[in-house]
Amino acid sequence: MLELTGLHKTYGKSVKAVDDLDLTVNKGEIFGFIGPNGAGKTTTIKMITGIINPDSGSIKVNGISLNADPLGAKQQIGFVPDTPSMFLRLKGIEYLNFMGDMYSVSTADRQARIEHLAKEFDLTRVLADPIQSYSHGMRQKIIVIGVLLHQPPVWIMDEPMTGLDPRSSFTLKQMMREHADLGNTVFFSTHVLEVAEKLCTRVAIINKGRILFCGGMESMREHFRTHASLENIFLELTSDAE
């Protein structure tokens, strides 16, 4: 469960990246956070994960306030950032152990989950290799494995499909489904509407830091049809399926 109230973030003096954002994402939901480039998706996600501090507003992760108990809130989250170029000089297994230790994953759980997830993503063979030698997609996948090691109640991803081949993309979507079905919250951003279709329980459309729509997929289509002024946004989100 994710509760964002009155979030504001201004870069420098003038760039209002996020402007009075309210959002609630429930347990068991797969929530799509959709908006064109520069809409404020990454900024919002960085505030939820504690990477940057909001100018005002509050963030609660499963009822834990990020401000009052940052470590407790962060422990609830598994975060996949938008750039997979991290930990390049570590070996796959070293990165997984790092994440496991940061999130206090026991040896037994860790071994079982690494074995399962690595097989799922077809990375078992390369766990002993440096991440630097992985392809873009493989890097993305090892990061996802590291994030899922502690079975985060809230799983947050910033543009997770970018750079994944169709098969891995399918596997990832399946994992999101399974994770949500276990009663966890899944929250991801995308600039391609198509990615959210079929998968999401609910979506929010964000542009210029403001939420234009929040609701189910069906009512979103209806909303776009009846609000002619949103047509441009709609075109932007559908034009370049990546």
Place this chain on the structure above:
Amino acid sequence: MRSKLLSLTMALLRNSDGLGIRPTTPWGRRILFGSLAVGIPAYIYATVSLVQLMYDSLLVLDQTGVLISWGLAAASLLLLLISVVHVVSSFYFSVDVENLLYLPVRPWEIVGAKFLNTLAYQYFLTTLILLPVLGVYGAKSGFSLLYVLYSLVVILLIPILPLAVGSVLVIGIMRYANVSRYKDLVKTVAGVLAIFAVFVLSALLQRFGDEITMEQLEELIAVGNNSLIAITNRMFPTAAWAANALLQPDLGHGLVNLLVFAAISLVSFGLLLWFGERLYLRGVIGLTETGSRRLSPALDLTSAAVQHRPLNTYLLTELRLLFRTPVYFLNCVLMNLVWPVIAVIAGMAGDESINLAAEWLRNEAGPGMLLSSSLALLTFLNGTNAITPTAISREGSSFFIKKYIPMDVRHQLTAKVLSGFLLGCTALVGLLLLAIGFLELSPALAASLVVLGWLPAALTSYFGLLIDLFNPKLQWDSEQRAVKQNMNVLYTMAASAMVSAAVGYGGYRLAWGLLPTALAAGGFYVGLTALCAFLVYTKGAAAFHSLEG
């Protein structure tokens, strides 16, 4: 063709961050201005008075020209040494290299552009070293227009040959180092090798000087009239032409020497381009990939995936990155490991000067003074440890990771301090080896060194991290920029030098016995370290929290 070289050079220059001193935070600005306000006058005062002193003593012997000759040769040697490190980082480990490789330019144009960029940086250094020397000599011997003119030309020319020699050396070594799967390791070793090669080279150059006997030396001195230049010129043979031009700044002999020097410098640049055209690409291509992936043996997760305490894992990861990243290893780790090696070699060689020093120490200095000067030395050595002054900077664009993991910032900072502290303690080990093994110090003195000796490493580690927390350099695109041209390293060095001087001078003036000295020094270091640690965990942790990368 020429315009391609020039536009490439300009593009690289624009893309670089100058000397890397541009502060990124208000704190950085304050620290920078403070240091400049104190540092520049202090530097000018110190160097000018030192050079004046040297000039006056040489004047008695009628050997003032040695100042110029020695200054130019020493600067050339220093530039050669620095060149190797610069070239390794900028020609090979810089990320922009990847982007240059697919441009429609010849290898020599890339090498040329990189060379000119490195040169631009070296002019700053050259000016810093040579200006006091050339300035004082000029002022004392009466400025002439030609002297000023020749000085300018010499400053412009002098870094070219050392940089060209260094580049050729590195390009040659890298051509053969770029082979195996273990690229990072090989690259690191190659870097160390190149530095070593320069040491050998400079030792060889100076060997020529050794053949002169004491008698000959006395004769030379007796002759006067700058006769000693014959020796100093040998330190770096080509610098002699530049020295001759400056010592006789006229349109005859002087001009000829200057022209010869210019010709040699330009030819060396040309040779480098020729060399680069042939060997550069083979050394650089594929450097950024990690070689072909082998089929790893199936990983045994029962031993490979085991839970550890977060602090240990964090520390281990810091150390892994330090040892595995060639630029970090060369700049942050190697210096620490060098001290014990030097100590042992110096001790084993049974060097005459060490024996003399030991004798003098036993007779003249009391054990209290020995302790304080040992601590002062350790503080100075630990001040050169670049690990914690770059601990935040090295995170670069990955800094955000350290903000979302659920690990207390203070524990993270402790792990970072430990990474610097552990490697810093090697200096203590070195000194202890030397002290106990070769200087035969009293057990009481050795014991107090063991008890107190790690404090300087703790102090400098906390101090370095404190500086980096307030003035981190997170915006970089190649690892070298995080550690080289990072002012925080210099600040830490300067602060440690001041503490070192205070402790050394205090111990000398007070001349207390061993126990009072140990108590006082212990209190001093514990107090300073506690202060720095307190600031790191309060103000520093807050700064960490508000950093947004």
